[in-house]
Amino acid sequence: GAVVSQHPSWVICKSGTSVKIECRSLDFQATTMFWYRQFPKQSLMLMATSNEGSKATYEQGVEKDKFLINHASLTLSTLTVTSAHPEDSSFYICSARDRTANYGYTFGSGTRLTVV
Amino acid sequence: AQTVTQSQPEMSVQEAETVTLSCTYDTSESDYYLFWYKQPPSRQMILVIRQEAYKQQNATENRFSVNFQKAAKSFSLKISDSQLGDAAMYFCAYRSAGGKLIFGQGTTLQVKP
Numbered sequence: 001g002a003v004v005s006q007h008p009s010w011v012i013c014k015s016g017t018s019v020k021i022e023c024r025s026l027d028f029q030a031t032t033m034f035w036y037r038q039f040p041k042q043s044l045m046l047m048a049t050s051n052e053g054s055k056a057t058y059e060q061g062v063e064k065d066k067f068l069i070n071h072a073s074l075t076l077s078t079l080t081v082t083s084a085h086p087e088d089s090s091f092y093i094c095s096a097r098d099r100t101a102n103y104g105y106t107f108g109s110g111t112r113l114t115v116v
Numbered sequence: 117a118q119t120v121t122q123s124q125p126e127m128s129v130q131e132a133e134t135v136t137l138s139c140t141y142d143t144s145e146s147d148y149y150l151f152w153y154k155q156p157p158s159r160q161m162i163l164v165i166r167q168e169a170y171k172q173q174n175a176t177e178n179r180f181s182v183n184f185q186k187a188a189k190s191f192s193l194k195i196s197d198s199q200l201g202d203a204a205m206y207f208c209a210y211r212s213a214g215g216k217l218i219f220g221q222g223t224t225l226q227v228k229p
Contacts, residue, residue: 032215038159043207043219091159097215105151105217107161 002028002098006108013084013115021079021111023094028106030096033077035069038091038110050077084115118143120210122220129198130228136183137193137223139208149211150184152193155222156204164206167191195225203227 003026013019023033032051036044048064050056050071058064066088068080077096081088094108119142129135141150152164167175167184174182179196195202208220 034217041205041222041224043221044161044217046216046218049214049216093159093161095161095217104163110159 002106004094004096004106004108006094006111008111009109010112015085015115016083018080018082019084019113021092023077023096023108025075025096028098029074030077031074031099032097033071034095035079036093036095038093044093081113086115089113089115118210118212118218120208120218120220122208122223124223126224126226128226128228131198131200133198134194134196135198135225137206139191139220141189141191141210143210145213150191151209151211152182153207153209154204155207165193198227200227200229
């Protein structure tokens with residue numbers, strides 16, 4: 001079945017640095033990628049939607065200058081957390097829509113970000 | 117805007133028994149999709165079942181079935197013959213016309229041996 005590879009699975013970074021998270025669709029073309037943030041034992045909150053070759057659409061309240069999303073190809077989308085702070089520590093998950101699977105959603109395995 | 121509500125933060129079921137997880141949603145759209153996802157401790161999201169709103173027949177996948185009440189905007193998940201591996205957090209989700217998935221708050225299911 002469709003697979004989305006998300007890396008890294010966990011990362012620890014110092015406050016003020018930037019971190020990049022990658023999501024790659026391995027066997028299908030992901031025209032649309034969604035990025036979520038999840039706090040422990042809470043729901044997935046949609047941060048932004050990215051379409052290949054165009055600017056991402058951010059949800060209300062999400063700082064687009066802090067969470068930079070790039071979807072330069074049909075198989076790769078990246079989320080960069082810029083100037084990270086401890087409050088950015090969270091679990092980030094990507095999800096891609098697969099046209100070949102009736103637009104089903106395939107999720108990455110998530111990235112646990114800890115900012116110290 | 118669409119909303120999804122799961123009013124049961126935690127549920128518990130005895131192994132081999134049946135449990136029902138509740139979900140309600142609010143929307144003005146007439147055509148949409150509803151999903152139940154499972155998130156085990158690994159935190160990998162796993163699709164459990166999906167329902168197209170235009171279909172009156174309730175979806176079924178092996179031990180998992182839904183009770184879809186469109187007029188009441190209710191979409192509950194029934195797990196039959198519960199197994200230890202069913203223990204996880206379950207999320208109800210709504211797919212809007214724009215393709216975004218909107219998740220409920222989640223229900224943590226505990227399966228007792």
